[in-house]
Amino acid sequence: MAAKGFAKFIIVLTTVSAAVMELIDTSIVNVALSDMAGSLGVSIEDVSWVITAYAIANVIIIPLTGFLAEYFGRKRYYLVSMIVFTLASYMCAESGSLMEIIIWRFVQGIGGGALLSTSQAILFDAFEPKDRPIAAGLFGMGLVLGPTLGPTLGGYLIEHFSWPMIFMINLPIGIIATILTYTYIEKKPNEGKNRKNIHIDYNGILLLAAGIGCLQYVLERGETDDWFSSETIRICAIVAAVTLVLFVWYELRIKNPAVNLRVLGDRNLAFTTIFTFVTGLGLFTSVFVYPVLAQRVLGYTAYETGLALLAPTMIGVLMMPIIGKSMAKGVPAVRFVVVGLVLFAAYCWLTARVSPEVGISAFFFPLALRAFGISMVQLPLINQAVAGLQPKDYPAGIALNNMIRQLGGAFGIALANTYISHRYAQHRSDLVANITDGAALVTQRTTAIAQGIISKTGADINTATHTAHAMISSAVDRQAYYLSYLDTFRLIALFFIIVLPLAVFLKTKKKSAEEEAAARAAVAESH
Missing domain, CATH: 1.20.1250.20 (MFS general substrate transporter like domains)
Known part of the structure; x- marks a missing residue:
């Protein structure tokens, strides 16, 4: 059944806040690159990997969220993803080297991927079918606000504090959203209990990760590395083209694909x-x-x-x-x-x-x-x-x-x-x-x-x-x-x-x- 009253309000608040938090992190780092580069003692070109790592992890995990939610149980997967995102945000703020923050940004992107798609699915389930356009309107507020709020919030935090604060700002939101999710978002009947009957499409997951990851790398780093004059870009472009074609072909052939392209x-x-x-x-x-x-x-x-x-x-x-x-x-x-x-x-x-x-x-x-x-x-x-x-x-x-x-x-x-x-x-x-x-x-x-x-x-x-x-x-x-x-x-x-x-x-x-x-x-x- 659709949620009622206060429970529906909490679900709307939690899911929209989580989606906004994830989308803010796609753009908030952009205004902090100079400060981060100076603090970590690296060039802006090097520190831009902080953006690339998050984007690659994000775009790999998003199409897998449906399968992961079914395998682990939607509430459990959503809850764990929120905790991973929040903890990774803290570790990004505490990072003392470029490699450390790149790794934690990748982890943050893996956690953040579920906060978008799973938030939307949970929100839609809280409304009757006839009221789903209202749910879409509420979720759409987050989709528009998140990328726009990122540079504004980032600019303010950089101007008045320091770059770690752009990650620390996620902590109170993440903690509150985690508590509300655990308390108010209900499990579906038999959620996560049929795991033994679910086939894990390892081949599809690997092909998707390689294809989407390489494609995102080419898009993120192409201009910086002068596109196809870079051997790395050429290799990644070939890998992306081959693996994505194989991914589509394979997913349409098997019975239980990781991503249902049908x-x-x-x-x-x-x-x-x-x-x-x-x-x-x-x-x-x-x-x-x-x-x-x-x-x-x-x-x-x-x-x-x-x-x-x-x-x-x-x-x-x-x-x-x-x-x-x-x-x-x-x-x-x-x-x-x-x-x-x-x-x-x-x-x-x-x-x-x-x-x-x-x-x-x-x-x-x-x-x-x-x-x-x-x-x-x-x-x-x-x-x-x-x-x-x-x-x-x-x-x-x-x-x-x-x-x-x-x-x-x-x-x-x-x-x-x-x-x-x-x-x-x-x-x-x-x-x-x-x-x-x-x-x-x-x-x-x-x-x-x-x-x-x-x-x-x-x-x-x-x-x-x-x-x-x-x-x-x-x-x-x-x-x-x-x-x-x-x-x-x-x-x-x-x-x-x-x-x-x-x-x-x-x-x-x-x-x-x-x-x-x-x-x-x-x-x-x-x-």
């Missing part, structure tokens, strides 16, 4: 994963590109940038329950998806037109459009992922959908990094072509800057002229990066526009009263 035979879920991939690309890439634009070009701190991003996002978060109630009353999901895609594309297009002299407040309206767009797309997709499935297939559908979202984000950030790099080189080349020695405007500008330096510092003419040239070069760099970021926003908008026509395939057949009754009975039996 659920993708449901047309609704298959097309939902396409939209989820693009939405993940847009959500994570916009959270990545906008802060870099605000800090590198506009000169704002990480905390100021995060606050500017957080305020309009909260509007979209508050919209989630409203959209959920509308869907529960029968408003078709496809309408929200179409409007959401258009709004997100509009956000990207408006942001791609901003001037480098604008204040941070000028981003409020575009970011509000982003928040509304993400809310209207995310929520229906969460609900649509399981709309055509039997209750027994919910864990597999949810896990696959969440994995696709994470891969979309990884692909988007990798694409943005590469695209920005290429566009920056092109724009800088174009700008430098217009700056030639001896040109009247260049000479006039250089002389004016040099005279200003001499009057302020008393430097000699050679030093002042050299400094003036460096300042002009820095201005060219800033303009080139500014133009490349705007190009990237246009590229993201293009993805949303291209996928828009596929929304027609998200229509689902309305269930009859008899089918609704059968679905409720199936849900009751699954508890």
